[in-house]
Amino acid sequence: GAVVSQHPSRVICKSGTSVKIECRSLDFQATTMFWYRQFPKQSLMLMATSNEGSKATYEQGVEKDKFLINHASLTLSTLTVTSAHPEDSSFYICSAEKDGSNEQFFGPGTRLTVL
Amino acid sequence: GENVEQHPSTLSVQEGDSAVIKCTYSDSASNYFPWYKQELGKRPQLIIDIRSNVGEKKDQRIAVTLNKTAKHFSLHITETQPEDSAVYFCAASSGRLTGGGNKLTFGTGTQLKVEL
Numbered sequence: 498g499a500v501v502s503q504h505p506s507r508v509i510c511k512s513g514t515s516v517k518i519e520c521r522s523l524d525f526q527a528t529t530m531f532w533y534r535q536f537p538k539q540s541l542m543l544m545a546t547s548n549e550g551s552k553a554t555y556e557q558g559v560e561k562d563k564f565l566i567n568h569a570s571l572t573l574s575t576l577t578v579t580s581a582h583p584e585d586s587s588f589y590i591c592s593a594e595k596d597g598s599n600e601q602f603f604g605p606g607t608r609l610t611v612l
Numbered sequence: 613g614e615n616v617e618q619h620p621s622t623l624s625v626q627e628g629d630s631a632v633i634k635c636t637y638s639d640s641a642s643n644y645f646p647w648y649k650q651e652l653g654k655r656p657q658l659i660i661d662i663r664s665n666v667g668e669k670k671d672q673r674i675a676v677t678l679n680k681t682a683k684h685f686s687l688h689i690t691e692t693q694p695e696d697s698a699v700y701f702c703a704a705s706s707g708r709l710t711g712g713g714n715k716l717t718f719g720t721g722t723q724l725k726v727e728l
Contacts, residue, residue, distance in 0.1 A: 531715070540701060540718045541656065590655060599644050599663075599705065599714045603655040 499525050501593045503604035510581055511612055517577045518607045520591030526571040527593035531601065532564075535588040547574040571596075581611040614639040616704050618719030625692050626727055633722045635702035636684040642704040644714065645678060645685050650699045650721075659700075660687070692726045699723050 500523040510516050520530055528549045533541040545566055546554040553566035565577040574593075578585055588608055592601040615638040625631050637645075643664035648656035662669045662676045662685065669676050673692075678685040689696055702719040 529714075540720050543715065543717075546715060588653075594714055600646070600658060600661070601714065601716060603657075605655045606653075608653075 499593075499595055499600075499602040501591065501602045501604040503591055503607050505607060506605060507608045507610075509610045509612065512582055513580055515577055515579045516581055516609060517575055518589055518591075518609075520574045520576070520593065520604050522572045522593040522595075522602070525593070525595045525602075527574075528571060528596055529594045530568060530574040531592045531594070532566065532574075532576050533590045533592070535590060535606075537588075541590060544576075578609065581609070583611045585609065586611045614642060614704055614706065614717040616702060616717050616719045618702050618722060620722060621720065622723045622725070624725045624727060627692060627694060629692055631687075631689045631692050631696070631724055631726075633687045633700055633702070633724070634684060635686070635704075635719050636682075637704040637717075638683065639704070639706050640680075640683065641706040642683075644705040645676070646703050646705075646716070647676060647687050648701045648703065648718075650701065652699075656701060689724075692724075694726050694728060697724055697726045 502521045504519045530547040532544045535541050544559045547566045547568040549568045555561045568574040588606050590606040591604040618635045646661035649659045650656045660674050662678050673690045675688040700722045703716040705716050
């Protein structure tokens, strides 16, 4: 199959701290990964496109200095939420696009709560 | 950029009935249209997809139709079962980004409830 893992699944942090979320494609290579944010009862909103070995492409309105993305290998992308605020509390989901395919495989998501 | 609208936002059907969810898109260059099922707190799961060179695709109780001229596509679920209850999202993509990647724009979602 095509399995994507995300870690941690849940995290609670204090305002002002930073949180790192990892997204891994376990059994395939993914040059491109995507980071989404989903608020309760809403759709998935693309935050950024992460490309291995190059800078991420951020969607309009997403602060690149606040949401740091690193895609250092063909199987791992990380999202760091810096100086977290309560309004950053959300469900963060990554997806990995299997090289040579259109299909995106989603991670299980990370529930972030900022106190 | 692409804009995807989805209707209805909620849909209740009796077990065994059919359910239809409709989406429209704005970018005529879009050529890939997946549908996802998401249960509460879980990841979206691809249930079916269609490409612009095909008008209809079917997989057991699930079918998708695409009208490129009108820029809309629909999900059809027949013989619904309680386990079909979930949120369904449509999405559209215009293909590869510069440097790679297949950016998806999602619809707003439909909460489907299948009642016994």
